[in-house]
Amino acid sequence: MARAMKDSGVEWIGEIPEGWEVDKTKHYYTNHKDVAGNRSEEFERLALTLNGVIKRPKDDSTGLQPEAFNGYQILRSGELVFKLIDLENVSTSRVGYSPFTGIVSPAYIILQPNKTEESLYGVYYFLSMWQREVFNHMGDDGVRSSLNASDLLNIPYLKVPNGEKTKIVSFLDTKCARIDAVIEQTRASIEEYKKLKQSVITQAVTKGIRPGRKMKDSGVEWIGEIPEEWNCLKIKWLLDERNERSEHGLEEPLSMSQKYGLIPTKEMDMVPNMASSFVGAKVCYPGDLVFNKLKAHLGVFALSKFHGLVSPDYAVYHSRGIANLKYLEYLFKTPQYIAEFKKKSTGVGAGLTRLYTAGLYSIYSTIPPLYEQAEIVDYLDEKAEEINTLIRQKESIISELESYKKSLIFEYVTGKKEVV
16 A cells, blocks of 8 residues: 655655655754864875765875865764755765764865764765755755855755664665666676777787788887788878968867867867957868877877867877878877877976977887778777677666666655655
8 A cells, every 4th residue: 555645845855755744954963063173183084075985095186185184174984974065066066974084175064963873864865865966956046056054954854753764774775785786897897898999909900900910020119019011100201280270260169078089169068168269270170180289198189070170289180191090090099109198298297298299200100001001990990889889888777777776765765665
């Protein structure tokens, strides 16, 4: 028999069981900001991530770093922690339960449960709010730039009959652990497919796709042996730099995406600020090989499908006639060439090094006959698409599992489904 339900009066909660009530968070939690001060050395550093609260070394240089940790606050095991700033950017908010005691950013909000077991239910409740972007769309105008501790404590919270919260937590712990295990196995499978794809590409562009052929020493230590019919030339003999500039600035602005390659800037996930005028901007054409000079060592370069305009931090190259640029794109994305790009990049400081044309031109490249380059490209296009299809299928499974988990948490923490 279905349980009797009633309207909660809160749009993002919806219906709740007859025996449940809508209350305020402040009746179940208190906020504290216990600044570590001179005690900061006594505690480990913690960070709130998309995967919950983790330990983070104090000397970790990733992201912004404080000069000292005296201003950090103490987060204790069993407490809830929130990052609710910059809410216009959905991806930056966080919710977590801490299994550790340590220090965290002063920008975080910490909630201490009035009863120890309350936070076990609370983390699922607030996690469901975060998953459905409830925090990001609060306020009269539908958008808040941030929420403070007072805002959080006044958020509606559910009063659930004794014993039922424990059953909900136990059920969700078990179900979510199973879902997470399958997701992790699927992600591991995706990584194996990516390794296979890279292995297939590397073998094809460095040794060819014709078995049983004679090999010879390339004369370059890091390249090693190559097929007897192939040459090994400096890249300067394969490419010419294009330095054409736009007369009227009316061509399509293009940007480099590590995921999608060179695409119209308007199609980027995050559209950068555009120049007021593109007169004099650098031009590229379909078939040109375009490098982001700042990120060449990360594999951020691609063959252009467009006639358009690119950043002055990009370098545009066209073939001198003996190189298939799609073959070179495959070749240059192998670990060996990425390592050479890194060696030949110049500049001071992380993120400020550039692969200039002189550096690129000084690198040696394997170069099969043109007809064999075309064979390799056709082969890799087919093989890469086969593996990409398998990866997309795996990614679809992960997306479905994450949606199921999200739905499961919401339905049980709000009582729409009952643990039996």
